[in-house]
Amino acid sequence: MIPIERLIDALASLLENASYHVVLSATDNTAFTPRRLLAPDCLLPVLMRMAEETWKARAGQVSFGLAIEPDRNALCGQRLHAVHHAPLSLVILCTDQTLQSVADAQGLILLDTLERHANTLCAAPASQPMPV
Template identity: 35%
Template sequence: MTDPARLAIAVANLFEKRGYRFETGILGQDTIPPWLLAQPDAYLPVFLRLAEELWRQDTGARFGLRLTPDDRSLTGYRLTGLFHVPASIALLAVDALLERLATDRVLTFEALAREVLRVTA
């Protein structure tokens, strides 16, 4: 199993090294820092679930995500495990997802919501 805390660090590094910014459109909170986005109780579960769907479409396989309901998390879920793929595969899929969602390396809630709706439709 991949440790969620270590995966969070890797995803935050991916955001920083690739130059992605998550713009909120909220006055006073223009961007969300990568370290916060990538927390297991923030947006990491969403990014991984969407990345898993891209991976499933390409390979037919799933990541083996363990998402646990958590009332205190930002999205209602906390990532508690990643089982059936190495962290490197999950990171590649997250990178592909970010490239798909970003415009000029900028991500928004709207782009993320569109992708969530596309996957859940």
């Protein structure tokens, strides 16, 4: 299992080093800070689902074992609690590939573009770890 703080640190580093900037819209270029964007109750569950689906498209039905639960106080209505079955390196690579597919040439990602891509990519429910 990947510790959530370790996951957030690694993804924040990816966003900063790759110069990705997630903004609200084309007319409102207010950017989210990487740490806020990657909070378990912000876009982290969405990004993990998108990364998981990116991996599944290439590797078949192998899942990350995401522990995502509904949270009506969360930005997207979901909160990520854990990633059980994937190494951090794979999660980072799949997240980067996902972000590359929605970023423009300057690394700008519009929130509505991200949402449209997420809706297309993630039609099925999130994987959940099997009870032990």
